[in-house]
Amino acid sequence: MTPPRSFAAFSIVFAVVYAIAYVIAVEQNYALFTYHPAISEFGAGVQQPKEGPAMYWYGWLATAGIAAFLAGVLAALLPESVTRRLWPGWTWVVALAVMVAFCYILRIYFLR
Amino acid sequence: MNTTTLLLIVHGLLAVALLGAITHQAVSVWVPARKPAGSFVGRFRAVPGTSYVNAIIVLYLLTFMLGGIIYPEYRVEARVVVEQMGLWKQTGAFELKEHFAAVGLGILPAYWHYWRQPLAGEHDRTRALLTATIAFIVWWNFLVGHILNNIRGFGS
Numbered sequence: 004m005t006p007p008r009s010f011a012a013f014s015i016v017f018a019v020v021y022a023i024a025y026v027i028a029v030e031q032n033y034a035l036f037t038y039h040p041a042i043s044e045f046g047a048g049v050q051q052p053k054e055g056p057a058m059y060w061y062g063w064l065a066t067a068g069i070a071a072f073l074a075g076v077l078a079a080l081l082p083e084s085v086t087r088r089l090w091p092g093w094t095w096v097v098a099l100a101v102m103v104a105f106c107y108i109l110r111i112y113f114l115r
Numbered sequence: 116m117n118t119t120t121l122l123l124i125v126h127g128l129l130a131v132a133l134l135g136a137i138t139h140q141a142v143s144v145w146v147p148a149r150k151p152a153g154s155f156v157g158r159f160r161a162v163p164g165t166s167y168v169n170a171i172i173v174l175y176l177l178t179f180m181l182g183g184i185i186y187p188e189y190r191v192e193a194r195v196v197v198e199q200m201g202l203w204k205q206t207g208a209f210e211l212k213e214h215f216a217a218v219g220l221g222i223l224p225a226y227w228h229y230w231r232q233p234l235a236g237e238h239d240r241t242r243a244l245l246t247a248t249i250a251f252i253v254w255w256n257f258l259v260g261h262i263l264n265n266i267r268g269f270g271s
Contacts, residue, residue, distance in 0.1 A: 006228070014225040021221030029214065040187030056190055061183070064217055071221060094225040095244040098218050102252075105214045112207020 009079035012086035016078035018094040021071035022101040025063060030108065034062025035069070119188045123264070126181040130257050133174040140167040141250040144243045164246070168230040171249070172223055179216055186213070189263075197266060205263060212259045219252040 027033065037046045041055025050057060078086060139162050148161035189209075197206050226245045229238045 014228040018222045018225045040191045091241040095248045098222050109207050109210050112203045115203045
């Protein structure tokens with residue numbers, strides 16, 4: 004399968020925006036939806052726990068996925084003269100930076 | 116055996132396959148065999164990394180999806196117990212697992228793109244570092260998953 008040339012731009016921007024949007028979604032709790040596992044119920048947006056814990060992880064994934072997909076599509080529409088300047092290394096640099104950021108955000112678990 | 120246990124076992128088996136594939140590929144990229152391999156380690160390093168790409172992506176997605184399906188059971192049943200036991204480092208390690216897995220998901224399109232045939236020489240470093248990032252995530256998640264799964268001992 005041969006993807007279009009613009010897929011390179013899509014994949015770079017998708018990786019970068021996804022990682023950044025995900026960490027922001029987690030930190031600010033921008034979950035697209037909430038899952039209540041104890042009662043197997045989904046709810047739109049961020050909801051308070053009902054009869055057990057509320058799970059936002061799926062909602063964070065959806066928020067980041069949509070933001071990254073839209074940004075990636077926009078990047079793919081840009082002229083090649085612009086997208087050629089995108090450094091592919093941002094894909095792993097931003098992913099690793101976000102992973103380090105999560106270690107910092109969750110440090111309380113390891114310092115108790 | 117209930118459905119969650121069955122799915123957890125399948126999740127674990129898929130993770131083993133993914134671990135093997137990504138480790139093979141990462142080793143073949145970072146310490147490639149320079150001459151025909153005779154030893155086990157030499158043959159391990161000599162595999163063609165490109166042949167693993169699609170399998171790694173499919174295995175990552177399947178393992179991720181199964182993990183996502185059984186995650187609510189962990190959240191309701193297991194995590195409460197782990198917290199009551201005061202095992203905060205283990206709880207934190209699992210929190211990192213869920214976030215690392217999510218971050219890995221985001222780099223899969225780029226990983227696929229930069230491993231596409233014919234391999235572009237100018238993207239060797241990107242390819243190697245994307246592979247290393249995914250390998251780290253897979254190893255972390257595999258080990259943490261096992262630690263959490265076995266935390267109360269077999270059969271308890």
